[in-house]
Amino acid sequence: MKIFKDSLKAVISFKIRTFFSILAISIGIASLSIIVASVEGAYGKAYEIVNKFGPDSMMIFGGSQEITSLRQRQKTITLEIYQDITQKFPEIKLSMPLIFIPNVKLSYQDKKHNTRLIGASEKFSEIWSWNIDEGRLFSKEEIDTKANVCIIGKTVKKELFSNEEAVGKYITLNNLVCKVIGVLSERGSTPTGEDLDDRVMMPYTTIMSKINHDNKYIDGIRLKLYKDVDVGDLTKKIEQYFKQKNIDVFILTPQEILNFLLQLTGSLVLFLGLSSTISLTIGGFVLANLFLLSVNERTHEIGIRRAVGATKRDILKHFIYEALIITFIASIIGFLIGFGGSKLLVKIIEFPVKFSWISFIFAVIVSLIVGIVAVLNPALKASRINPMEAIKS
Template identity: 55%
Template sequence: MAKFTGIFSESLTAVKSFKLRTFFSVIGIAFGIASLSIIVAAVEGAFKRAYEVVESFGPDSVLIFGGSQEQKGIRSRQKTLTIYDIKDLKRAFPEIKIIMPIVRVRTKVYYRGNVEETRLYGVDTNFEEAWSWYLLEGRMFTDQELKRKENLCIIGKYIKETLFKNEDPLGKSIILNRLPCRVIGVLSERGTTPTGRNLDNRVLMPYTTVMYKINHDPVYISSIRIRYYPGVDLSSVIKETERFLIMKHHARKDDFFILSPTEILNFLVALTGTLILFLGFSSTISLSIGGFVLANLFLLSVSERKKEIGIRKALGAKKKDIMLQFITEAVIITSIGAFIGFGLGVISAKLLKNIVDFPVHFSIEGFLIALVVSFIVGVVSSLNPALKAANLNPIEAIRG
């Protein structure tokens, strides 16, 4: 132990003495570790965000859209789902706990000269339970109000803040698609989706009101929200639902699209994959350059320190002691680089998050991975210089 302490002390002295070598080596390693830290944090953040989104979406739920996935890409979906599909699905699948029609309309909402572009959703009285999304204040409309197609609405928190400022919105009237509507509730805050869409910028109305008074279409709906009883095999029931709708519509599968928690997870992983690959390539290049610089500076250091090495060997230092000192010096340098690099990674990730709202999550595991990688780079880079120093002839080294 005393011997190792002595070697560590000498290594630390050498690191302090060769300041320029240490500086360039630390910088090279720090940039590589910074990239690596962001990768690890991005992977952890992506999965954390994915599971948060799935939890918000509902792990026991699906959303069925009318039209194909390709039509969604061009922001145009055919109307293929009907209000009759709701009744037929409910009868065909006893596993369904809640099924709710959704009628979606992009529109503008007006209140006393203030205007905001928003999404209007026609829903039924099961909205809160269907989405586990509850009201912050006010109330939900009733079954009787739904049947009577009353002009009632519930607004998102963003709409409340932008249109009403500090004013209480309950009981006030807003204009949606030239239809006056009385506000009876405010939704709790949900934030944004991984793609940056503001979930709080929405207005809910009875779907009957939207269908009859805004769309003037009593048959077609935009989507269907289904929540199943606990313990249901989701993948199996989704396949059965697909077959059922294909037969019912006498159409191909692209007549509709079913969004499930699995689809969301796959999407989020794909969304982060490109950036992770780019950062992975960058960190590999940076760490390789850092290791190359470290190895060459240590080879140069061996030449400069021949006399010191020769004297130590003449005084009884063994080959493994010389090797251990050089490797320890390299590990100290790369460890310093790891600490600085991790700090740079945290700062860079915060900037990245502010620019693109990319999910990052730093943890002690991420830091330990960066530290272990820096140890490996230090050992591998210093191995050849350490062997060269250990094999020097003491007499020739002193003369040199």
């Protein structure tokens, strides 16, 4: 305990050395803290998105993956194929045709707004696990009769109606007048910043007949599977089905979403990991040199301590304790800097960051290891000083 108190006094006494040592280590710890928090946040966000998408769901888009990734649509899936798939694969519990129109003009009185239009069926709430906050869902009759009805997202309601009641009002969608029968519950945004609440849902039959003027092709299919179904195995079967028909499709599954998000996380982690490694290496180098300088300056003090009974082990422990105190303080400061830096990261690129005790404990452990490794050589040098020669010097 006495050695620890002496080490603490030395840390306080050598203020400049302590300041630069803490500064060097804390920068590396800040980067490291952000890495751990980013990984935790990314994994949490990935599984949250998968749960929203549906772990027992998949989507089939017309065209290749390259075309889909460029946000372009190829009309390769017909209603006839959709009906055939739902009958051919018993693993499918629910299914729904999908139609996407990325840019439609909405207007209500003097207010205007551009949004995306999505065609759906009466099953979309159950298939998407997406509830209605106000109003009601489409009815089977409205799908069959191609009714001019729609359900809007929260963002659309805010833009067109502000605080007014939306249900029961009529809006103009391009040149089509339709009645608002419901408002979707809030969903938030995707990792790429796309507002999921900025949309209008309409019966797919209405869109095909009155907007697209095409009663044959759809953009995609949404499937909900029975819980015991192997999604990977079914994906292969469906891919084989389309391959036999010589039709290009891209199938999106929960695993595809996870892979994309983890690749995105990996790029950031690689960058921050390199930064923190360089910072911690420089920090350790600075710490080692400052302690080496300190040993040379304190040779006389070390000689006196040895002369009055301090052992080599005591001197070694004294310098290691000093390093541990400094690096522990640096880990706390670095963690706080990392916490503040992560807030900036979230604002700039909207990347999910989650700080926890794991992040803090990891930062402390790494900083202590760096401290021990950096100071070990100077501490050994100090412990080997000849007391008589040190006093004479």
